[in-house]
Amino acid sequence: MKPTSVTNAQLTGGGDRVVWGAGLFALGRFADRVGLTEALSAAVPARGERAPVHDRGAVLVHALLVLAGGGEACTDIEYLRAQRELFGEVASDSTLYRTLTGLGPGGPEALMGAAAAVRERLWAGRDRGRPLVVDVDSTLVEIHSENKEGAAPHFKGGYGFHPMVCSTADGEPLWVKQRPGNAAANDIADHLEVIDAAVSMLPCPDAAGHRPGDDSELAQRSLVVRIDAAGCSAKLAKGLRDRNIGFMVSARSTPGIQAAIRGALGDPGRWHNAAKRPRQRKPGRAQVADLTDLVDLPGWPARTRLIVRREPLHPGAQRSLFGSDNYRYWGFLTDRTGDTAQLDRLMRSHADVENAICRLKDSGLARMPFTDWHANSAWAALAMTGLALVGWFQTRCLTGTLRRAAPKRLRWQLWHLPAVVCHSARRVLLRLPQQHPGARALLAIAHPR
Numbered sequence: 343m344k345p346t347s348v349t350n351a352q353l354t355g356g357g358d359r360v361v362w363g364a365g366l367f368a369l370g371r372f373a374d375r376v377g378l379t380e381a382l383s384a385a386v387p388a389r390g391e392r393a394p395v396h397d398r399g400a401v402l403v404h405a406l407l408v409l410a411g412g413g414e415a416c417t418d419i420e421y422l423r424a425q426r427e428l429f430g431e432v433a434s435d436s437t438l439y440r441t442l443t444g445l446g447p448g449g450p451e452a453l454m455g456a457a458a459a460v461r462e463r464l465w466a467g468r469d470r471g472r473p474l475v476v477d478v479d480s481t482l483v484e485i486h487s488e489n490k491e492g493a494a495p496h497f498k499g500g501y502g503f504h505p506m507v508c509s510t511a512d513g514e515p516l517w518v519k520q521r522p523g524n525a526a527a528n529d530i531a532d533h534l535e536v537i538d539a540a541v542s543m544l545p546c547p548d549a550a551g552h553r554p555g556d557d558s559e560l561a562q563r564s565l566v567v568r569i570d571a572a573g574c575s576a577k578l579a580k581g582l583r584d585r586n587i588g589f590m591v592s593a594r595s596t597p598g599i600q601a602a603i604r605g606a607l608g609d610p611g612r613w614h615n616a617a618k619r620p621r622q623r624k625p626g627r628a629q630v631a632d633l634t635d636l637v638d639l640p641g642w643p644a645r646t647r648l649i650v651r652r653e654p655l656h657p658g659a660q661r662s663l664f665g666s667d668n669y670r671y672w673g674f675l676t677d678r679t680g681d682t683a684q685l686d687r688l689m690r691s692h693a694d695v696e697n698a699i700c701r702l703k704d705s706g707l708a709r710m711p712f713t714d715w716h717a718n719s720a721w722a723a724l725a726m727t728g729l730a731l732v733g734w735f736q737t738r739c740l741t742g743t744l745r746r747a748a749p750k751r752l753r754w755q756l757w758h759l760p761a762v763v764c765h766s767a768r769r770v771l772l773r774l775p776q777q778h779p780g781a782r783a784l785l786a787i788a789h790p791r
Contacts, residue, residue, distance in 0.1 A: 359763045363421075364772055365756035366407045367428040368784050372735050376464065378727075379403045381456035386445065396433040401441050402453070404432055406728040409706040410749070411757050416442070416711065427763050427770070442720050443712065449720030454517060457727045458543040461514075464734055465545045473564040473588070474548055475511040475688070477695035478536055478573065480504055480527050481703070483710060491715040494523035503710060505722055506532055508540035511568075511691065513698040514733050515726040516540035518707075520719040528572040534581045537567055541585075551586050558586040566590060566678065568692040574675065576641035583643045583677070590689045593648065593673040595663045602636035603650060603664040603671055616651060617683040628653035630686045633673075645677050651686050704749040705729045744783055756780035 373379055383399025407429075408418045416435040423432040433441075445452060485493045485502035495501050504525045508517045517540040519532060526532075541549050551561025566588040569578075574594045582589045593599055606612050616628040634647045650663070650673035664671040674689045706725035710718040732752070736745050744756060759780045761772040774781035 361425050361427055361763055362758055362760045363425050364759040364761040366411055369735055370407055373403050376460050378460050381459045385452040385456040401433045405438055406731055409728040410732055412753050414709045443717045445720045447716050450723035453723040453727050457730050462545045470563040473566050475566045477568045477692055478508045479695045480506040481699045490713050492522045496523040506536050508536050509698045515729050516543045518722045518726050520722050530575050530578045533573055533578055561586055579643050588678050590674055590676040593675050598637050600664050602633040605636045606631055606633055617687040630682050632682045647676055649682055701749055702729055740783055
């Protein structure tokens with residue numbers, strides 16, 4: 343039997359009422375209803391004496407849809423222009439280019455500030471009894487052109503940019519600081535700047551008492567920042583303490599920490615079984631111990647604790663705090679109180695920030711399409727805003743696997759969903775293939791039971 347890669351279906355013309363992008367249409371409708379289009383329109387007012395043909399808020403929301411759909415440059419907005427039945431009059435790529443390049447130095451604040459206004463409303467009913475945990479990390483964006491302002495060689499031998507990102511523990515992006523490729527990963531000033539900017543993007547009940555100069559009595563909710571070893575600095579810990587923000591930072595190997603681990607080796611009663619992470623199938627053989635009484639931490643704020651975790655060596659194990667033939671040692675410094683095993687589990691979840699950065703790079707951050715520094719900074723902020731919009735849509739509108747789906751799966755199953763345009767009683771209807779999983783999700787949104 344001759345192998346084939348597709349069925350024997352025949353191609354024919356006449357499907358002029360078929361459109362693609364029904365999922366992006368739903369995402370755009372969601373952006374309108376939560377007020378993001380209006381907020382962007384207010385944040386990016388039109389310049390000049392004449393009113394623009396295209397509202398800047400609508401232009402930027404269309405750009406967010408392009409990024410959600412896999413676009414990588416301004417020219418990709420042409421795909422939306424081809425679907426006038428769904429997206430109306432879409433601006434040209436040159437209009438989008440002028441919009442982003444015209445934002446100037448205040449572009450990131452304007453774009454992410456508009457998202458913050460929407461976040462204020464969407465978080466209104468949230469339970470604030472538990473601490474709010476945010477993650478800070480930096481990433482490398484490779485660039486293959488020497489004509490982009492700010493691009494520079496980085497510590498891994500490549501060339502590009504080195505932005506620093508702050509997001510919540512569940513992956514909602516808050517702030518991104520565009521940095522040149524040769525920026526240091528352990529720059530404490532950059533860490534504090536990113537944290538302050540991220541706090542300003544939080545709703546008032548969450549940010550109160552955590553801004554520089556705020557009275558700690560104003561705090562309505564505790565805030566905790568998790569950082570990897572790049573943030574292991576007493577200066578950073580003091581800065582967070584001054585802002586009434588708790589810290590959890592990965593420890594670096596020092597003679598004092600090595601001596602503390604060595605002193606705990608002969609005390610088996612000090613080590614306790616580690617707690618399982620969510621969705622971890624089998625209990626591990628890792629153990630944790632509080633070694634605060636065995637180490638001297640000069641310069642660190644009062645009540646700083648050292649918690650160390652050890653686990654059997656395995657292939658691919660990363661660098662250890664303490665040389666051993668049997669265990670890999672890893673630890674962190676924190677001012678949080680509570681059970682050692684639970685704090686260890688909370689700190690290990692900091693690894694999820696890599697997933698958030700991966701989603702961000704898959705939503706536009708992997709490319710910096712402009713030569714101008716401020717325009718690329720605005721592009722990074724646009725990617726953050728687009729990822730926040732998609733996250734809100736997933737949380738409030740989707741269920742099952744699509745609720746946690748990565749950008750690539752959303753594109754295959756939801757955003758690029760085809761539909762047939764029908765007209766009925768002066769209304770425009772989109773008929774979807776009901777057996778498609780993405781179509782079932784959209785129909786459940788449109789017609790809830």
